Amino acid sequence: MRKKIFSASDARKFARRRLPRVIFDFIDGSAGEEKACALNIDMIEALRMIPRVLVNVEYRNHRKTLFGQTWDLPFGVAPMGMCNLTWPDADAMLAKAAKQYGIPLVLSTMSSSSIETTAERAGEYAWFQLYVGQSEEVAFHLVERAETVGYANLVLTVDVPGIGARPREQRNGFQSPFRIRPMQFFDFALHPRWSLTTLTTGVPKLANVNVPGGVQFKRNEARGRMDWDFLQRLRDRWPGNLIVKGVLGSEDAVRIRDTGVDAVCVSNHGGRQFDSSPAAIQVLPQIRAAVGPGYPLLFDSGVRNGEGIIKALALGADFVLLGRPFLYAMGANGYAGLEEMIELIKSQIDIGLAQLGCPDINDIDASYILDAAMTEAK
Numbered sequence: 001m002r003k004k005i006f007s008a009s010d011a012r013k014f015a016r017r018r019l020p021r022v023i024f025d026f027i028d029g030s031a032g033e034e035k036a037c038a039l040n041i042d043m044i045e046a047l048r049m050i051p052r053v054l055v056n057v058e059y060r061n062h063r064k065t066l067f068g069q070t071w072d073l074p075f076g077v078a079p080m081g082m083c084n085l086t087w088p089d090a091d092a093m094l095a096k097a098a099k100q101y102g103i104p105l106v107l108s109t110m111s112s113s114s115i116e117t118t119a120e121r122a123g124e125y126a127w128f129q130l131y132v133g134q135s136e137e138v139a140f141h142l143v144e145r146a147e148t149v150g151y152a153n154l155v156l157t158v159d160v161p162g163i164g165a166r167p168r169e170q171r172n173g174f175q176s177p178f179r180i181r182p183m184q185f186f187d188f189a190l191h192p193r194w195s196l197t198t199l200t201t202g203v204p205k206l207a208n209v210n211v212p213g214g215v216q217f218k219r220n221e222a223r224g225r226m227d228w229d230f231l232q233r234l235r236d237r238w239p240g241n242l243i244v245k246g247v248l249g250s251e252d253a254v255r256i257r258d259t260g261v262d263a264v265c266v267s268n269h270g271g272r273q274f275d276s277s278p279a280a281i282q283v284l285p286q287i288r289a290a291v292g293p294g295y296p297l298l299f300d301s302g303v304r305n306g307e308g309i310i311k312a313l314a315l316g317a318d319f320v321l322l323g324r325p326f327l328y329a330m331g332a333n334g335y336a337g338l339e340e341m342i343e344l345i346k347s348q349i350d351i352g353l354a355q356l357g358c359p360d361i362n363d364i365d366a367s368y369i370l371d372a373a374m375t376e377a378k
Helices: 008-018 021-028 035-046 090-101 115-125 136-148 167-172 182-189 192-201 228-237 250-258 280-291 306-314 324-356 372-376
Strands: 064-066 069-071 075-077 105-107 126-130 153-157 241-247 263-266 297-299 319-322
Touching: 008 021, 008 324, 021 167, 021 182, 021 324, 035 280, 035 306, 075 090, 075 105, 090 105, 090 115, 090 324, 105 115, 115 126, 115 136, 126 136, 136 228, 153 228, 182 192, 228 241, 241 250, 250 263, 250 280, 263 280, 280 297, 280 306, 306 319, 306 324, 319 324
Parallel strands: 075 319, 105 126, 126 153, 153 241, 241 263, 263 297, 297 319
Antiparallel strands: 064 069
């Protein structure tokens, strides 16, 4: 009998049992010694919040407005590549959940589902995340496809000039495009449900990166050619909302804002890129102070529960994106696991607002955070 998911740690534990090691480590692993990933989580958990008492919290509001659209919950699905390796049709599960719960789904360039297919599945809830890899021409081809099928929000990721060194992937011989190698046969044999289901549905392939006339995609190729001039050209080209993701510096955030970008996502890529980066939550208040109170800020990296979402909002974020908890949940139990995780996070937010004496998520601010916690966590 499958055990119920009561936390992201539960989902992670169940996914670890169910998935081949090479797949679990791809999801779970980070750069270097994985200090940045751990710091993300630890610093959010170290934050303490101060409840207000004798406040009527009988009715609580979780809805947030961003880019003129009201979202049913204050969080969405971060861009994640090759989700279908977690479980077949994971991309479709995420799109279904986005519509069911009224939350955005950011489709990665590195997805196993196409820009067009995801637009059909998720409709107005689909955003597109852009990597600039092979060439600027290929990047703008992807942008054109996203515009053609109606995406309103484009997320440019800027913290991947090259793929971070991830020792777990290297030890396991992980490759993209994914290939089953002889060293992995025993691993797959120990996880027959994943292996047989994946073989039946087909090993997932990258759906967006290889375009007609383009150079064959290589995951580890240099991506450092993107610069401020490119950002300006993209801003001039893209008619919808443009978000730049992967920002940790206040000066960069201000310059991005002044380029005409609609929002910044404060993120260290979940610790998967640079092991010496600060925790994203450390720099969030500084970036909020630098860009001013009215400029939209999104946040990801290290959030594992509803209280973490509330903390990020309190420190200056307008909206939060989560990744690994959803992959763990699907790895644990497919779509049922994903539903459990979203319901769990929703419940944690609801209970958190009640405990804090704050019936409206939009009223959360830094006054709910115990100042000493950031210092103590260092």
